[in-house]
Amino acid sequence: MLDPGHGGNDPGAVSPDYKEKDLALKLSKKIVNELLPYQCQVKLTRKMDLSLSLSNRAQLANSLNADLFVSIHINAGGGTGFESFIHPDAPELTRQYRNIVHSRVVSYLGGYQITDRGQKSADFAVLRLTKMPAILLENLFIDNSKDISFLTYEPFLAGLSNSIAAGIAASLDIPLRENPWDPAWEIAQLQADRIINTPRLPEAYVSWGELATVLNRVREVPPPDPVNWDPEGEIDLLIRDKILNTAQKASSTSLWGEFATVLNRLRNRTVTPDNWDPPAEIEALVADRLLMMAREPSASLNWGEFATVLNRYRGTGG
Numbered sequence: 503m504l505d506p507g508h509g510g511n512d513p514g515a516v517s518p519d520y521k522e523k524d525l526a527l528k529l530s531k532k533i534v535n536e537l538l539p540y541q542c543q544v545k546l547t548r549k550m551d552l553s554l555s556l557s558n559r560a561q562l563a564n565s566l567n568a569d570l571f572v573s574i575h576i577n578a579g580g581g582t583g584f585e586s587f588i589h590p591d592a593p594e595l596t597r598q599y600r601n602i603v604h605s606r607v608v609s610y611l612g613g614y615q616i617t618d619r620g621q622k623s624a625d626f627a628v629l630r631l632t633k634m635p636a637i638l639l640e641n642l643f644i645d646n647s648k649d650i651s652f653l654t655y656e657p658f659l660a661g662l663s664n665s666i667a668a669g670i671a672a673s674l675d676i677p678l679r680e681n682p683w684d685p686a687w688e689i690a691q692l693q694a695d696r697i698i699n700t701p702r703l704p705e706a707y708v709s710w711g712e713l714a715t716v717l718n719r720v721r722e723v724p725p726p727d728p729v730n731w732d733p734e735g736e737i738d739l740l741i742r743d744k745i746l747n748t749a750q751k752a753s754s755t756s757l758w759g760e761f762a763t764v765l766n767r768l769r770n771r772t773v774t775p776d777n778w779d780p781p782a783e784i785e786a787l788v789a790d791r792l793l794m795m796a797r798e799p800s801a802s803l804n805w806g807e808f809a810t811v812l813n814r815y816r817g818t819g820g
């Protein structure tokens with residue numbers, strides 16, 4: 503159970519431009535993605551910006567009988583670096599798990615000369631109320647200019663989430679999946695979350711009308727016509743919101759370079775603001791681990807790959 507700290511009317515620590523609740527959620531979703539290759543089920547206490555009491559977070563983990571609870575926070579108060587917490591009365595197993603996760607993270611952070619503030623204990627409610635081993639991570643300082651520049655640098659976040667995930671997998675001794683990629687399952691997740699209404703074949707190509715509709719549902723923009731599907735209207739919404747610059751034919755197949763570009767705009771990842779550079783757009787997806795291997799920009803986008811990248815972006819892949 504991953505627990506993105508704060509949320510809703512509790513922003514956590516704040517700096518002029520950032521809120522802890524947002525950074526904690528973003529980092530948590532990336533950790534979910536990094537755990538995809540492992541044979542485990544990962545749950546989040548919150549998937550969006552909502553208020554959740556500390557006792558509810560612990561109850562969620564307790565009711566699911568989770569094996570491990572990891573609460574994700576960003577520090578504040580004038581310091582710098584990383585520290586981890588367990589409860590002062592935590593059993594030996596919790597100490598072992600924390601030691602493994604902590605070591606993985608500081609070995610990654612060492613490459614950036616980021617301070618290890620140490621392994622600490624505190625009587626935090628989520629650590630006290632959870633029945634399983636529970637760890638709380640304070641990932642750098644939101645009010646330190648050097649720390650925040652790391653926390654807002656996507657390749658750094660990708661590596662940080664990877665090191666936390668690797669620590670979790672190592673502490674629980676979770677094996678890798680034999681076949682980590684299951685495109686049909688990824689498409690089924692889109693259907694389960696009502697992002698698509700009918701199943702698609704993994705090898706079928708994604709049309710521009712479908713692409714626009716799916717992206718609008720993911721970003722929770724109401725459809726242009728609530729009753730009848732209006733693919734052209736969906737494309738217009740992308741143009742209206744500057745996610746797409748020029749109109750595309752709704753029935754035409756979308757290409758990898760185009761998909762990467764609109765997804766990067768949707769996630770506010772500015773790659774090539776002036777001169778469009780499709781390979782660079784695709785590389786940004788690889789750098790952020792939404793995609794494992796670069797694709798030809800002119801290759802057609804199929805449903806299996808589309809669903810997989812989208813689920814990683816949504817933080818709900820499996």
Ligand SMILES: [Zn+2]
Pocket residue numbers: 507508514515522575576
């Ligand atoms: Zn916090």
